[in-house]
Amino acid sequence: MDLSHMTVGEKLFQVFAVLFIFLMSAAMLYPFIHLLSVSFSTPTEAIRPGFHLFPLEFSTEAYSKTFSSGQIWIGFGNTVFRTVAGTFLSLIFMAMTAYALSKKYLPHRTFWTMFIVFTMFFQGGLIPTYLLIKGLGLLDSRWVYVLAAPYLISTFSMLIMRNFFMSIPSELEDSAKIDGASDIKILYTIIIPLSKPILATVGLWSAVNHWNAWFDGLLYIQDTSKMLLQTYLRRLIVENRSEEVQILMDQAVGAMDVIPETVKASTLMVATLPIIILYPFLQKYFVKGILVGSLKG
Incomplete structure (x- = not known):
């Protein structure tokens, strides 16, 4: 400087x-x-x-006790499934929606855009959402983590992606259409490869949201074999479930090998570090993805 x-x-x-x-x-x-x-x-x-x-x-005794817990691995597996499947499906559905809304020739484009933006400010509420999830048969199903709102399509992220798509020169699509390419083919062979910055940015947002989410697991899931890692953490730390900590401590060789404070700290580290590791790999796309996606439009 x-x-x-x-x-x-x-x-x-x-x-x-x-x-x-x-x-x-x-x-x-x-x-x-x-x-x-x-x-x-x-x-x-x-x-x-x-x-x-x-x-x-x-x-390292606290970590050995943490990793010896079967519930930790069950929650970790469910969270990884949710993060990977949820992020992948979110990017697909958001990309298709954003691509359609980025086209000026879409009939009633302004109406559909405002209709979607409306959901950012007004929602059905907790009870109607629960009844909807129950009516769809998603209670006690791992797919509720992926399909339940607002995780499948985030309105804000989708609009950022839409603005990014609008910055791509239309001449590329026109030349592809002359060669007989359909809109779907244009999206997956031209638009998506040129949109790595915004896809990486939105993908990381979605992954972080999925990884950190716990409330829907508490609300929709009763089967402990489908419990999320973050929901288990809440039971362990926020609700201060002494029996959860005791299960881990009982596996210690000596009475003073671990205490609740070290067990809780090690469990938090296990739940936090994996998503933090993603940042260095995707950070280079952030500036371009956010700036272009938010200024164009």
Whole structure:
């Protein structure tokens, strides 16, 4: 950053901006670092008051107990299924909807766009949605995670994708139509390959939403074999189910191998790290995908 050509006011603004970003980053990173440190600590170190930036007494016992829990693996598998299948189907349906709405020759395009936007502000509510899910026979089914609103099609993400499609030169489609290509073929052979930035951006949004969702699992699922990892976490931590923690602790070799604090911290890390790993691979598409998708239209 070159400060030599800036006025005093601009220099002060830059200093305060950097300081503000640093403090905000530290405030957001510390809870994660604290839990990571506690998860790798011995019981004596875990209950030590104060900041935990790194474990003074290292132990992996909490993770061994966490990974030995069958419910953790069941929830992890259900969450992975939901995230992969839900993100894939969401991208397909949102891409088809966005492509249709991006065409000026679509009959009553403005009406259909406003009709879809209407759902962003007004929804049926919890009870009508539950009755709909029950009427469709999706209660206690893993497919409720994928098909239940708003996870299959996010109106906001779909509109961002629509605006991105509108930025693609129409001449590419015109030349393909001259060669006899249909709209479906144009979408999957021309538009989709040119839309990697917005697909990666929207795909990550969808994956994060699916991975972090827990309420629909609590509402629609009774079978524990179909329970999500996040729903299990809520039972373990938010509802403070002592029996859930005890199941893990009972597998310890000694009475003081683990304590509830280390078990909860290690379980949180297991549930958090997989989705965080996706960010470095998709980050390069964010700026282009969001800017082009939000400015065009």
